[in-house]
Amino acid sequence: MKPEYLNSELQANWVALQTIVYREVRRFMRIWPQTLLPPAITMVLYFVIFGNLIGRQIGDMGGFTYMQYIVPGLIMMSVITNAYGNVVSSFFGSKFQRSVEELMVAPVSPHTILIGYVIGGVLRGLAVGFIVTLLSLFFTKLQVHHLGVTVLVVLLTATIFSLCGFINAVYARNFDDISIIPTFVLTPLTYLGGVFYSINLLPPFWQTVSLANPVLHMVNAFRYGILGVSDIRISIAIAFMLGATTVLYIACVRLLVSGRGMRQ
Amino acid sequence: MSSALSIRGLTKTYGNGFQALHGIDLDVAEGDFFALLGPNGAGKSTTIGILSTLVTKSSGTVNVFGHDLDREPSQLKRCLGVVPQEFNFNQFEKVFDIVVTQAGYYGIPMRIAKERAEQYLTQLGLWDKRNSASRELSGGMKRRLMIARALIHQPRLLILDEPTAGVDIELRRSMWTFLTELNQQGISIILTTHYLEEAEQLCRNIGIIDHGRIVENTSMRKLLKKLHVETFLLDLKDSLTVLPNLPGYPVQLVDDHTLSVQVEKSLGISELFRQLAEQNIQVLSMRNKTNRLEELFVSLVEKNLAKVAV
Numbered sequence: 297m298k299p300e301y302l303n304s305e306l307q308a309n310w311v312a313l314q315t316i317v318y319r320e321v322r323r324f325m326r327i328w329p330q331t332l333l334p335p336a337i338t339m340v341l342y343f344v345i346f347g348n349l350i351g352r353q354i355g356d357m358g359g360f361t362y363m364q365y366i367v368p369g370l371i372m373m374s375v376i377t378n379a380y381g382n383v384v385s386s387f388f389g390s391k392f393q394r395s396v397e398e399l400m401v402a403p404v405s406p407h408t409i410l411i412g413y414v415i416g417g418v419l420r421g422l423a424v425g426f427i428v429t430l431l432s433l434f435f436t437k438l439q440v441h442h443l444g445v446t447v448l449v450v451l452l453t454a455t456i457f458s459l460c461g462f463i464n465a466v467y468a469r470n471f472d473d474i475s476i477i478p479t480f481v482l483t484p485l486t487y488l489g490g491v492f493y494s495i496n497l498l499p500p501f502w503q504t505v506s507l508a509n510p511v512l513h514m515v516n517a518f519r520y521g522i523l524g525v526s527d528i529r530i531s532i533a534i535a536f537m538l539g540a541t542t543v544l545y546i547a548c549v550r551l552l553v554s555g556r557g558m559r560q
Numbered sequence: 561m562s563s564a565l566s567i568r569g570l571t572k573t574y575g576n577g578f579q580a581l582h583g584i585d586l587d588v589a590e591g592d593f594f595a596l597l598g599p600n601g602a603g604k605s606t607t608i609g610i611l612s613t614l615v616t617k618s619s620g621t622v623n624v625f626g627h628d629l630d631r632e633p634s635q636l637k638r639c640l641g642v643v644p645q646e647f648n649f650n651q652f653e654k655v656f657d658i659v660v661t662q663a664g665y666y667g668i669p670m671r672i673a674k675e676r677a678e679q680y681l682t683q684l685g686l687w688d689k690r691n692s693a694s695r696e697l698s699g700g701m702k703r704r705l706m707i708a709r710a711l712i713h714q715p716r717l718l719i720l721d722e723p724t725a726g727v728d729i730e731l732r733r734s735m736w737t738f739l740t741e742l743n744q745q746g747i748s749i750i751l752t753t754h755y756l757e758e759a760e761q762l763c764r765n766i767g768i769i770d771h772g773r774i775v776e777n778t779s780m781r782k783l784l785k786k787l788h789v790e791t792f793l794l795d796l797k798d799s800l801t802v803l804p805n806l807p808g809y810p811v812q813l814v815d816d817h818t819l820s821v822q823v824e825k826s827l828g829i830s831e832l833f834r835q836l837a838e839q840n841i842q843v844l845s846m847r848n849k850t851n852r853l854e855e856l857f858v859s860l861v862e863k864n865l866a867k868v869a870v
Binding site: 305307308309310311312314315316318319322326389390393394395397398399400401402403404555558559560 | 609615616633634640644647648651
């Protein structure tokens with residue numbers, strides 16, 4: 297006999313999704329000195345040192361002051377790092393404490409579990425992105441050139457890196473494993489992803505190599521949304537992000553269904 | 561009576577090649593209080609892991625209230641509440657949040673979840689701790705928290721994997737009362753435990769698993785009938801230095817005031833006391849040397865060990 301509140305699996309999964317998202321938000325809000333404060337401090341240092349002090353020596357880039365030029369990239373950098381970090385640490389933490397079993401024994405669809413964690417990552421990415429944007433207004437003026445592109449790109453980027461964080465968490469066996477990818481892959485890709493420079497400044501060979509960096513497309517698409525300038529074609533960047541989201545989503549669902557790292 | 565749990569030909573071979581289950585069959589009737597006993601590594605936790613979908617079975621079928629594990633996993637999970645052996649909740653979450661969050665995973669709306677959380681946390685004596693982080697609880701409280709969490713979706717079958725391990729006697733007895741009341745309300749219960757007196761006290765039926773095989777599956781009453789010999793310890797009023805001659809009753813002197821006597825059921829205990837009285841040996845009290853079920857359990861496991869060795 298079904299309980300009266302349970303009219304359908306869909307409805308049950310909707311409640312479960314809300315529960316996971318609420319739990320994720322509660323988690324990163326509870327530990328805000330570890331999740332929201334550090335990126336704010338780091339970005340203020342970037343604005344002061346790179347934007348103000350060094351930026352004055354560099355001059356204009358792409359028709360904007362150096363500070364204006366790097367702000368979109370720095371916002372994106374914080375979104376990427378925090379969306380990834382939220383999912384990888386939360387999901388690995390629940391594996392480590394075995395509280396993931398609470399989810400596995402419950403009748404929650406793998407899609408619901410994944411979407412719940414991803415929304416948690418996206419919300420933290422957006423929260424930190426919002427804080428960094430507010431802080432940047434103390435250093436420069438920003439005008440949004442194309443709101444639709446800005447919102448779409450930031451959502452897709454946060455989603456992609458939340459999914460990547462999920463994959464990392466599934467494969468991770470210890471806490472070292474969840475810091476290897478951010479340190480040795482994510483950070484270099486972000487720094488070489490056009491956050492601090494236009495790839496037009498690079499020799500042709502390195503320009504071509506840079507195009508293989510997915511972060512470059514995200515940063516430039518976001519910069520286009522804010523400033524209206526980009527080193528790459530926006531349509532290609534968005535198509536790439538949609539494709540990456542689809543592929544990563546399918547991979548994550550497969551990992552969940554297989555129970556890798558969670559079921560024996 | 562319909563079946564709460566039906567297992568047929570269940571096997572499990574782990575990735576390292578270890579075969580934990582060798583095609584077990586098991587039935588638990590609706591409303592039963594069933595003990596699943598076995599030595600460490602016998603396959604109890606693997607069986608429970610498969611039921612709760614945390615372990616993937618190699619072959620066989622599992623039905624819970626008619627819901628097949630392969631075809632209707634969601635419906636099966638809704639019928640099932642599992643209290644695992646090891647603590648598996650977030651150590652940083654508050655007690656109340658852990659229980660309410662678990663309700664959400666089962667699709668229970670927040671209002672109902674909060675009402676039930678209050679109900680079960682109160683019943684289990686944890687309401688005063690509702691705002692404490694779970695890591696701050698004592699071992700016994702953590703066990704009760706896991707029971708509250710497993711009950712939040714009101715399962716029809718509750719599986720408890722050593723729920724009283726490491727719990728003091730007073731608390732263990734209050735948990736027995738709580739579990740008995742749950743069973744009386746119609747919840748079928750499967751219990752694994754190393755405390756055999758607990759199984760004897762609570763359970764009506766029993767399955768003994770050893771080396772991945774069910775070696776006994778019967779009612780507690782029938783199983784205890786199989787016990788032909790019981791060993792009693794007699795506390796004597798006066799000290800004894802010489803072993804008394806008690807024909808039909810093998811006897812040992814534990815110390816000068818304690819006799820250990822083996823009593824065959826066919827002979828009974830009255831004849832023993834008659835012989836003791838004849839020899840002016842006064843008995844102050846008597847007790848079982850070991851729990852009755854424990855004697856049977858050990859003999860069954862030893863027999864199975866001999867078979868496996870062959």
